Amino acid sequence: MSKMGPIRVPKTMRAKRELLKHAPKLVENGKKMLILHGTKTSAVLNSVLADFFHLKRDHAVKFTKKNDSIRPFESGGETSLEFFSLKSDCSLLVYGSHSKKRPNNLVLGRTYDHHIYDLVEVGVENYKSIESYAYDKKLAPKLGTKPFFAFIGEHFESVEGLKHLKEMLLDHFKGEVVENLNLAGVDRIFVCTAISPTTVYMMHCALRLKRSGTSIPRMELVEVGPSMDLVLRRHRQAADSLQKEAMKAPGHAKKVKNVTDHPIEGKRGRIYIPDQEVSKLTVTSNIKGLKRERRDAKKNKEHSKKQKVGENPE
Template sequence: MMRIVKPKTKRAKRILEKRAPKLDENPKRLMLLQGTKVSSLIKSVISDLYHLKKAGGNAVKFSKKNDNIRPFEGGGETPLEFLSSKTDCSLFAFGTHSKKRPNNLVIGRMYDHRVLDMIELGIEKYKSITELGGGRKSAPQEGSKPCFAFVGEAFESKPELVHLKEMLLDFFRGEVVESLNVGGLDRVFVCAAAGDKVYLRHCGIELKKAENSKFPRVELVEVGPCLDLTVRRHRKPSDDLRREAMKTPSKTAKKKVKNVKGDSLQGKVGRIYMPKQEVEGMALAKMKGLKRERRQAAVAAAETPSEGNDQPAKADVPAAKKSRV
């Protein structure tokens, strides 16, 4: 039965609101785990992935060994789904090491805390961040958005490499933004496909002065992690589950309010239209000398001067009443 969780504290309420479905989803979090047997190479790879994704709390790393997680076996993904619901992670990376599959790394995606798809990679060669990028000025900043360059026709033709391309873009894209400062593009992932191998290089971008140009010269310096990979197994989602996961709700457009706009400094700013005010028709207490009839008589007398006299004629004044004897 579905159980409705009701928060008992304000902190729990904030956590549930953060995990609730939204029109603009939160950045995807990565869950890093290891199996019963792991090599030092796999441990270093997991540590480097955590270093790249930990900014903003977008990565959760488990140090305990898990012997009951077998992603490609029936029922073996149940512990992954349980941990995903506990940590609210939609991406996972699971490292193991065995004689049959040495230096094995499984990366996958979740939908509604269920395994959507995953791909199994074998790591043949590896260079860590400490070995290449430790203390370098060109080392990328944590939380910056990387560029991606996919070299090779196989990323468009081979199904397993098309799947790997989608997975890598989803792993490292971070938060979706509308605009980006060019100065923040300080690293790039270069993925090259040659034969059955995939060469993944994480490089820092250095801008140097060019001799005969006003634009800087771009150089790429390996900062790690850099891996040579082989695709072993991959599992795509079913058509129904993929269609459900890719469904996007229609965003309700806000009703436009006339004559109102927003400002970053003043906040909400509005414009008011005032009708023309008829001051003369207003019922106000007027003085005796300001009455309209007196003003009009004075103006008429000033415009028609009397004959034989240059001075303007005076306004007609009523005769004085006769006094009684």
């Protein structure tokens, strides 16, 4: 058995920062897609992978070299996938292969900490590429825009495999998570229709806004491609322990009652003072404040007497 070499520790702050970028985080960075080719691919599959890269070219890495050792659903066959995921810092995977048993085979996968999290395998049928559509190029979706998603059909809620495929498609094509959204930057939509419990028709459309006579414009869909039928073949969910670890949400600080943070004045607190019912207060002559007042009055009286005696001597 060969010995492992010593673990190399980063010596500079720059190297440490690079390692921290690749480390798993509670709030993840934007996800990138890694596109890979299998031992054998068909012309249809090559076009599908090229179109996927075109749709995600701002957040995608594509390897054109054929890979012989990748078997995503077999034990030990995912080692190369995990290595390429770590090397390219991609958490979304698209792997295409073609064989007699599984023609035009497409595997969509996700990783957690650069280890395979879950996988969905589909077959591509009735494919139409982006180049086969004729439309006004001004309507072409722009780079970096956010898409709408429309999932049509009850099978997306009742069939476990299609429910998993829905999650996978959303994660692969939704882009970065943002807090605020400019509607002018939403110019396309993915329409996924569940034709049967195992088949989904997926098409990509551009949005055309037209006048409607009101403040809300009328919206038309213009198909810009690609479009295809995705036939569900195999899928593998993540283990419960891994799913629990991956779904961990960042903790929130415990809210302190009656304390607020003001951007200018800083931390401000609010206290509760009960209503003071003056009519029910018991006023006595033994109050210290009243005693002090009587002493002061007595001193003033004695002082005034002395002044009078000094002014009128006998």
